[in-house]
Amino acid sequence: MFSLQKALGKEDKFFDFLEASAQEGRSSVEALKKLIQSPETKSLDEVVLSRRRDKAINAQISDALCTTFVTALEREDIEALSNSLYKIPKTVEKIGERILLAPHFLKGVDLSRQVEMLEKATATVLTMLKELRKGAKVDNIKQHNDMLQLVEGGADKLVLDLMRGLYSSQIEGVRLVFLKDLFELLEKVTDRCRDAGNVMTQIVLKNS
Numbered sequence: 466m467f468s469l470q471k472a473l474g475k476e477d478k479f480f481d482f483l484e485a486s487a488q489e490g491r492s493s494v495e496a497l498k499k500l501i502q503s504p505e506t507k508s509l510d511e512v513v514l515s516r517r518r519d520k521a522i523n524a525q526i527s528d529a530l531c532t533t534f535v536t537a538l539e540r541e542d543i544e545a546l547s548n549s550l551y552k553i554p555k556t557v558e559k560i561g562e563r564i565l566l567a568p569h570f571l572k573g574v575d576l577s578r579q580v581e582m583l584e585k586a587t588a589t590v591l592t593m594l595k596e597l598r599k600g601a602k603v604d605n606i607k608q609h610n611d612m613l614q615l616v617e618g619g620a621d622k623l624v625l626d627l628m629r630g631l632y633s634s635q636i637e638g639v640r641l642v643f644l645k646d647l648f649e650l651l652e653k654v655t656d657r658c659r660d661a662g663n664v665m666t667q668i669v670l671k672n673s
Contacts, residue, residue: 479536479543480598482526483550487591487661489519490553494583494654497557501576504568512561516554523551542668549661553587556657560650563643570643578623579651586616586658593665606669613655613662620655624648 496511526547530540538546564571593601593609627648631641 486522486550491587493554493557509561516558519554546664552657570640603673610662610666617655617659620652624652
């Protein structure tokens with residue numbers, strides 16, 4: 466176990482920012498879930514709001530790094546983790562934009578398995594950050610990161626299965642391209658979560 470803040474307990478603001486960013490990742494997935502369930506609403510407001518809030522958090526982290534001389538985490542680690550976390554709601558917003566281009570193409574398409582994976586991945590990222598703040602054991606962080614790798618691997622397999630189904634179907638060309646793009650973007654969100662998990666794992670290993 467390591468304690469990042471045993472001598473720097475007052476420098477909690479970066480953990481506040483990073484946890485808030487991870488929470489926006491979760492919130493963006495919940496907003497996307499609502500959009501997928503009711504694409505006819507044609508509203509991307511909740512997804513966009515989550516991404517904008519996260520962008521503001523990312524900017525606050527950059528500003529704080531310029532004015533803070535001593536940080537509990539190394540500066541490059543804070544930047545790497547912040548950037549990884551921001552890419553989660555940013556990618557989710559792209560998915561929402563694609564859906565609103567042609568919501569009728571989603572008719573009859575079940576995305577519940579993908580959404581479930583996104584929920585699990587973003588929840589795991591937030592849990593890892595909370596443990597990082599408290600002073601995580603290497604084994605615990607590795608266990609959570611293994612879960613992220615498992616989810617990401619499952620998402621890879623699922624998208625391949627879906628692609629195989631698309632190419633062997635009679636779906637018209639435009640809709641096929643739409644669904645292919647959508648499936649790949651959904652899988653990319655789990656990639657972003659995996660990247661954030663890898664950064665946190667490296668931070669713990671360096672400080673153990």
